Amino acid sequence: MYVYMLTNPNRTVLYIGVTNDLNRRLAEHxxxxxxxxxxxxxxxxxxxxxxxxxxxxxxxxxxxxxxxGWSRAKKEKLIVGFNPNWEAIDLETWTGPANEI
Incomplete structure (x- = not known):
């Protein structure tokens, strides 16, 4: 299962979702x-x-x-720790961390 965050090109909006198939869900978005x-x-x-x-x-x-339930600032800190430049993640080429709790 995946929990994920999406943003828009201006990085002004955050969307949080959950899915069992991240590639499919990204295509739907x-x-x-x-x-x-x-x-x-x-x-x-x-x-x-x-x-x-x-x-x-x-x-x-x-x-x-x-x-x-987190503040925007707390969400941004989480993103920066995972993806410092807020690059759009391509799951096929992503070499950064994959957080597993």
Whole structure:
């Protein structure tokens, strides 16, 4: 299971989600760009900047809720520790850490 954070090109919005298939979910977010009925589409948030791998759905959902309760500053600090330049992560080429809790 994955908990992940997306942002938009201007890095002004953060979206936190949970999924069992991160590649599929990222494709779904990209397909929804421009869709005003969806948060990620309305705010163009499809750039993966952070993710964690968790062993089961219960832990992943709990972690998602925890992160959603954090301040923006605390979320930014977490991202910087994982991905210092807020680069859009391509899962095929990513050589940085994969957080596992």
């Amino acid at each position: 990209s397909d929804a760009l421009g869709s005003s009925g969806r948060f990620t589409g309305r705010y163009q948030a499809n750039l993966l900047v952070y993710f964690e791998i968790l062993p089961d759905p219960t832990q992943a959902i709990a972690r998602e809720k925890e992160l959603k």
